[in-house]
Amino acid sequence: MKRLLPLALVPAILAAVLYLSADRPAPAAQGPLPIPDMKFDDVKEIAPGVFFRLSSISAADPKIPFGGSNHTWVVFKDYVVVIDANFPKEAADVVAAIKKTTDKPIRYVLDTHHHGDHAYGNSVWAKEGAKIVAHKNAARLLAVNGPKQWEEATKGKDAREDLKTTTLKQVDIPFDDRYVLDDGTQRVEFLHFGHSHTIGDAVAYLPKHKILCTGDACVNGAYNFMGHSNSASWIRCLNEMHKLDVDVICPGHGKLARKDLLKTEVRYFTELRAAVQAGIDGKKSLEDITAGLNFPWYKEWTGVEVAGPAMNKDSVKHVYNELQGKVDHERLGWAPGPLDAREAVVRRN
Numbered sequence: 280m281k282r283l284l285p286l287a288l289v290p291a292i293l294a295a296v297l298y299l300s301a302d303r304p305a306p307a308a309q310g311p312l313p314i315p316d317m318k319f320d321d322v323k324e325i326a327p328g329v330f331f332r333l334s335s336i337s338a339a340d341p342k343i344p345f346g347g348s349n350h351t352w353v354v355f356k357d358y359v360v361v362i363d364a365n366f367p368k369e370a371a372d373v374v375a376a377i378k379k380t381t382d383k384p385i386r387y388v389l390d391t392h393h394h395g396d397h398a399y400g401n402s403v404w405a406k407e408g409a410k411i412v413a414h415k416n417a418a419r420l421l422a423v424n425g426p427k428q429w430e431e432a433t434k435g436k437d438a439r440e441d442l443k444t445t446t447l448k449q450v451d452i453p454f455d456d457r458y459v460l461d462d463g464t465q466r467v468e469f470l471h472f473g474h475s476h477t478i479g480d481a482v483a484y485l486p487k488h489k490i491l492c493t494g495d496a497c498v499n500g501a502y503n504f505m506g507h508s509n510s511a512s513w514i515r516c517l518n519e520m521h522k523l524d525v526d527v528i529c530p531g532h533g534k535l536a537r538k539d540l541l542k543t544e545v546r547y548f549t550e551l552r553a554a555v556q557a558g559i560d561g562k563k564s565l566e567d568i569t570a571g572l573n574f575p576w577y578k579e580w581t582g583v584e585v586a587g588p589a590m591n592k593d594s595v596k597h598v599y600n601e602l603q604g605k606v607d608h609e610r611l612g613w614a615p616g617p618l619d620a621r622e623a624v625v626r627r628n
């Protein structure tokens with residue numbers, strides 16, 4: 280027996296049917312995305328089709344497992360886009376993690392910059408069928424310096440075994456200011472803001488989800504390495520990134536954060552530059568300036584003292600040289616560089 284619907288309900292039911300039958304892209308989250316609590320090797324879907332894997336790394340604490348860089352991957356209709364390539368061993372771990380979340384092919388991988396824990400795994404991704412994308416300066420650094428630095432990283436007591444059994448894969452798609460992937464469901468914009476952590480940094484912006492994957496242009500904790508940076512330009516770039524509509528930062532190292540992490544990094548670089556400048560003005564030695572750094576808020580952020588054992592003294596030396604006009608930023612990262620920081624870069628950052 281048929282029952283007639285109350286007339287008042289018909290428009291609402293029609294609207295619901297139309298809504299459910301429409302071919303819509305993945306819905307964007309309502310309100311700010313949650314920030315899950317994660318530990319090393321955890322993978323979380325932080326927005327529809329967007330996965331984040333938390334890594335770990337420490338130069339000072341050998342108990343912390345080495346996982347290289349963090350990773351974000353975005354599942355499009357027909358393929359997967361991955362942020363950062365990591366070292367080869369860690370890249371293989373991440374490929375396995377991705378395959379637990381989707382059976383779609385990995386088509387694009389962004390090297391956020393040329394450092395080993397963000398680019399040396401390129402060949403692993405290429406074997407999966409992916410094209411490597413990077414800013415043109417990162418591509419140049421990897422092409423000109425990469426082979427020699429790779430060779431160096433296979434020698435000595437800290438030699439990486441995975442570099443002995445793989446090869447350095449160069450960038451397939453170098454871009455200038457931006458490179459956009461958009462299939463109507465997902466959109467990822469690779470953007471270059473200028474010289475930050477390196478001269479070839481690129482970030483990945485996901486405007487639909489208000490997510491920004493920064494590589495080492497923004498890290499969450501005591502992970503900043505400044506030896507290839509332009510610290511004044513870096514501050515400007517972070518302030519530009521802050522103008523984007525962003526809820527969540529996926530940093531190159533350290534835990535997921537809100538947008539204010541960009542301003543925390545700005546504060547750190549600004550105060551570091553000011554402290555080093557004050558030391559130079561007071562005719563202090565680099566050693567005294569370094570030992571005298573004291574930002575109480577830094578420990579709240581990172582868990583360690585700014586001038587403690589975890590500090591990368593090359594970063595202070597770099598700023599010290601920058602402020603005296605002794606750094607040729609155009610040459611940073613090129614061999615032979617003006618600073619002896621290359622070995623540390625290959626291993627750590």
Ligand SMILES: [Zn+2]
Nearest residue numbers: 394476495628
């Ligand atoms: Zn780096």
